[in-house]
Amino acid sequence: MSFQPPRGTQDILLDEADQLLALYDVSHATARLFGFRYVETPTFEHTELYVRTSGDTSDVVTKEMYTFQDKGGRSVTLRPESTAGVVRAYLAHAHDLPTPVKTYYVGRHFRHGRPQAGRLREFRQFGVEIVGVAGPEADVEVLVLGERFARERGIREYALHLNSIGDGQCRPAYREELTRYFEPYIDQLDEDCRVRLAKNPLRVFDCKVDGRKDFVLAAPTIADRLCGPCSEHFGAVRAGLEDAGVRYELDPRLVRGLDYYTRTAFEWISTNEASVQAATFNAGGRYDGLAEILGGPATPGVGFALGLDRMRLAMDREGVPRAAARATRCFVVAVGEGDARAAARRLVDELRDAGVPAERSYEDRPLKAQLKMADHAGAAFAAILGERELADGVVTLRRLADGEQETVAAGALAARLLQEGR
RNA sequence: GUGGCCGUAGCUCAGCUGGUUAGAGCACCAGGUUGUGGUCCUGGGGGUCGCGGGUUCGAAUCCCGUCGGUCACCCCA
Numbered sequence: 001m002s003f004q005p006p007r008g009t010q011d012i013l014l015d016e017a018d019q020l021l022a023l024y025d026v027s028h029a030t031a032r033l034f035g036f037r038y039v040e041t042p043t044f045e046h047t048e049l050y051v052r053t054s055g056d057t058s059d060v061v062t063k064e065m066y067t068f069q070d071k072g073g074r075s076v077t078l079r080p081e082s083t084a085g086v087v088r089a090y091l092a093h094a095h096d097l098p099t100p101v102k103t104y105y106v107g108r109h110f111r112h113g114r115p116q117a118g119r120l121r122e123f124r125q126f127g128v129e130i131v132g133v134a135g136p137e138a139d140v141e142v143l144v145l146g147e148r149f150a151r152e153r154g155i156r157e158y159a160l161h162l163n164s165i166g167d168g169q170c171r172p173a174y175r176e177e178l179t180r181y182f183e184p185y186i187d188q189l190d191e192d193c194r195v196r197l198a199k200n201p202l203r204v205f206d207c208k209v210d211g212r213k214d215f216v217l218a219a220p221t222i223a224d225r226l227c228g229p230c231s232e233h234f235g236a237v238r239a240g241l242e243d244a245g246v247r248y249e250l251d252p253r254l255v256r257g258l259d260y261y262t263r264t265a266f267e268w269i270s271t272n273e274a275s276v277q278a279a280t281f282n283a284g285g286r287y288d289g290l291a292e293i294l295g296g297p298a299t300p301g302v303g304f305a306l307g308l309d310r311m312r313l314a315m316d317r318e319g320v321p322r323a324a325a326r327a328t329r330c331f332v333v334a335v336g337e338g339d340a341r342a343a344a345r346r347l348v349d350e351l352r353d354a355g356v357p358a359e360r361s362y363e364d365r366p367l368k369a370q371l372k373m374a375d376h377a378g379a380a381f382a383a384i385l386g387e388r389e390l391a392d393g394v395v396t397l398r399r400l401a402d403g404e405q406e407t408v409a410a411g412a413l414a415a416r417l418l419q420e421g422r
Numbered sequence: 423g424u425g426g427c428c429g430u431a432g433c434u435c436a437g438c439u440g441g442u443u444a445g446a447g448c449a450c451c452a453g454g455u456u457g458u459g460g461u462c463c464u465g466g467g468g469g470u471c472g473c474g475g476g477u478u479c480g481a482a483u484c485c486c487g488u489c490g491g492u493c494a495c496c497c498c499a
Contacts, residue, residue: 004472004489004490007489059423059496060497062423063423080498081498081499112423113496113497113498114423114424115490115491116491116492116494117493119497119498124499127499206497208495208496257497257498280499281499283499305499306499366458367459368453369451369452369459370459371458371459371460372460374459375459375460382458384457388457398459400460405458
């Protein structure tokens with residue numbers, strides 16, 4: 001039996017686990033600060049949900065899904081993302097929900113691809129969605145939330161890229177124009193990009209190999225082909241960001257692979273010099289076409305999906321300290337077997353009653369070893385309890401930072417520690 | 423899913439062109455007179471050299487496969 005976890009998954013422990021936990025905490029706190037309510041949708045959904053929303057020729061569907069048959073013979077899929085699930089849940093419960101719906105989720109997602117740093121088969125995302133508002137202020141709110149999250153986590157080296165990809169009014173015409181534009185250059189495109197040209201010409205812009213070629217850089221962008229309403233919407237989003245003090249860069253080449261995305265598209269990208277491929281840690285936009293694809297009434301929506309694992313990479317690259325605030329305040333050391341051990345157990349209990357995080361050794365180990373444990377536990381104090389102390393009803397309180405010791409009545413220990421403050 | 427590089431103790435790595443009982447630093451544990459951590463000294467535990475097969479008198483060192491990591495591409499968080 002191998003102890004290795006399956007490929008593309010990871011065991012997260014100690015400092016890394018604390019770091020992740022802090023990210024979960026900030027996800028909840030930030031979303032709630034904006035009045036978003038938590039939602040928990042299934043970890044797996046009917047495969048059809050993703051096939052319909054992503055299209056059966058998309059990469060996600062053709063090679064990245066964890067799909068299997070359940071015992072009733074239905075095809076189910078581990079969620080590769082959550083927007084589809086949230087919108088599905090919205091449609092299922094729309095009658096019970098006050099409008100607009102502001103909701104957020106935190107959880108694990110699954111995609112079967114070749115793993116590398118920042119691209120795992122099991123990964124964690126924090127996402128927010130505003131469903132039911134078509135206007136630009138919803139877009140701004142989502143962007144402001146994402147910005148606040150990034151700053152809250154202490155990262156500074158990033159850029160917010162922003163674009164509008166139009167809607168059903170203006171995109172088709174632009175798409176045709178772009179196809180015509182690329183036509184003469186078709187033999188200068190590699191195989192990948194030709195496929196993109198046929199399926200979705202906007203995606204030629206993200207081509208890694210050809211994307212930098214002059215004729216691609218010179219191609220018309222959608223910015224000045226937006227229809228009136230899209231242009232107005234985009235202008236309002238930009239004005240809103242400026243008013244909120246959120247810095248962004250216009251990126252006319254930022255696109256989306258799927259057709260239900262409309263208007264606003266954005267990505268937060270780590271600009272740290274050590275950043276590699278997976279530099280995008282948060283991406284989102286407007287998806288006004290999604291509900292209809294699922295067979296529901298036209299319902300506008302906007303949101304983002306933030307990669308918590310990628311966020312951790314970005315934080316590490318920038319040297320943001322992993323919040324390793326250890327809880328233990330006082331480590332109670334029992335010297336010798338018998339009475340001291342029982343007394344230590346009771347003392348720890350008293351400290352906990354008083355709200356002082358405390359722990360002790362579960363085995364009789366040398367005093368030396370127990371002090372070492374206190375050190376490893378990150379405790380500020382060690383309370384030593386041996387024959388001498390037991391006889392006098394006191395403990396020896398040792399401040400671990402400088403070795404300063406004092407004698408405290410056992411019953412007064414909790415009060416003494418609380419008086420020490422943090 | 424495609425391709426390049428890599429895989430030696432918990433971690434970071436050494437081990438020349440194949441040659442006997444595989445090493446270091448850090449970490450961990452224990453001692454340094456029987457009650458004092460984090461420094462120092464001494465000692466100790468811990469490795470099927472990712473796994474499987476092959477070549478060879480002999481392989482951690484060569485070959486093949488496989489698993490895993492990493493990087494690029496596809497795609498994306």
